[in-house]
Amino acid sequence: MKPQEPLSLDALTAIDGLLTHEELMIRDTVRRFVRERYLPRAAELFAKEQFATDLIPEIAQMGLLGASLEGYGCAGMNAVSYGLALAELEYGDSGLRSFVSVQGSLAMYPIRRFGSEDQKNKYLPKMAAGELIGCFGLTEPDAGSDPGSMKTRARKDGDSYVLTGTKMWITSAPICDLAVVWAKVDDGDASSIRGLIVERGAKGFETPTIHGKMSLRASPTGEIVLNEVRVPQENVLPGVVGLKGPLSCLTQARFGISWGALGAARACYEAAVAYTRERVQFGQPVAAKQLVQEQIVEMAMDIAKGQILALHYGRLKDAGGITPVQVSFCKKNNVGLALRAARKARGLLGGNGILLDYPVIRHALNLESVYTYEGTDEVHTLILGSALTGHNAF
Structure with a gap:
């Protein structure tokens, strides 16, 4: 047939x-x-x-x-x-x-x-217009999931602030023209977290590239090193004080990630379907085998449910907004299913699954980072757990 x-x-x-x-x-x-x-x-x-x-x-x-x-x-x-x-x-x-x-x-x-x-x-x-490239300086070597423990400081000095500290794992840092850096600002007796726009060319501002990554290799990732960087008062974001600022940005990014991960999952799924339809073993395409079809079906069901969830929350967002808890739900669910799909697809491609001739291993490695950044999977679990039980486990 x-x-x-x-x-x-x-x-x-x-x-x-x-x-x-x-x-x-x-x-x-x-x-x-x-x-x-x-x-x-x-x-x-x-x-x-x-x-x-x-x-x-x-x-x-x-x-x-x-x-x-x-x-x-x-x-x-x-x-x-x-x-x-x-x-x-x-x-x-x-x-x-x-x-x-x-x-x-x-x-x-x-x-x-x-x-x-x-x-x-x-x-x-x-x-x-793509004429200026920006990056976001929040994560530090010792402050990842706990941004409130950041060590980067900005002290008031006349009409400027002087920034000192180091940010880590910063996407686009090596190619950026400006960085939105979050720091604890010492202003008199008070200390508060503020956002400051730091432009390329400022003395003491460096963005060394992080080499040796086995994930997100096609993404420019670096550090932001701030060595007594003078930032004029007019470059301080006036509209927010505290962690609300950077966390609201992360909520926006997490919403986008929950959609993006579905693209990686679909690429792995389509590669697995095409490969198993062509790969013949024991006289039949492996796509005709029951265990292979089971994995294909599981991948398809996961991705389809993720698409419907993302679309539902997208409509909610357009209708007036969704909560950070709902965004965590969507990010955790969709990145998790994408990583499972990549791993299943890698197995279905056998030894060829580790070759860059196919997209699967590239997506599988990338998704290990997506699983961690903009809130680790564990952080999103605790956000949801706190909302569903009323008990904060952080």
Whole structure:
């Protein structure tokens, strides 16, 4: 009996019928870009630890930098359109999606929400155009899941603040033109966490690259070293004091990650289906074997449920907002299912599953980082546990 054409995941969920014409157009535009401009280079970029900086103008042209923000040259996409775009970017590579997430949710968002009008006008249009690249300085060598224990300090000195400290695991730091750095500001007798915009070229500001990563190799990751960096008063974000500032940025990024991870999962799933349909053992394609079909079905069910969850929360966000707890739920669920899908796909490809000729091992390695950043899986578990039981376990 001749095998039938496999049913696509989009057909399984009938997801297209739930999307507007504009949402479909944005998704399909980014999908073409990733397949035509990024995927032919994806393995080489990963192998050589290189980021495709030459594609930044094209990414900006599609309106993907600060895509969900309003005004100042930003596209003003709704949450669902933005999520769909990130899923397509991560179908290419988590590093590609991370660049867009950091630029929009972690660098542009705090300026848009907490910045002065002068700061917004100075930075946001150029960031939306890809002319200025930003990064987000929160995590430190000894302050990851507990950002309140940060050691970076800013002391008042005349009309400036002097910054000292080190930030770690900072996406886009090596290529950034500016960094939104969160520090404990000593202002008289009080100490509070504030956001400061630090521009490239400031004396004492360095961003060494972190080498030797086995995950997110196609993403530019570095440190931010602050050695008595003088930051003018006008570069302090005036609209927020305390951890509310950086945590609100992380909530925006986590929402995007919950969509992006679905793209990585789908890439692994599609690679596994295509491979098992072609790979013949014992006189049959391995896709005809029951144990293989069981794993394919489990992957498809997981991804389909994740898509429906992300779409539901995207609609809620567009209707007036979702809570940080709901974002944690979506991030934990969807990154977890993506990592399971990558591991299943790696097994189904056998020895070929560890080759960069196929996308699976690249996504599997990348997702190990996605599982950890913007709140570890354990942190999201405790956020949900606290909400569901009323007891804080932190």
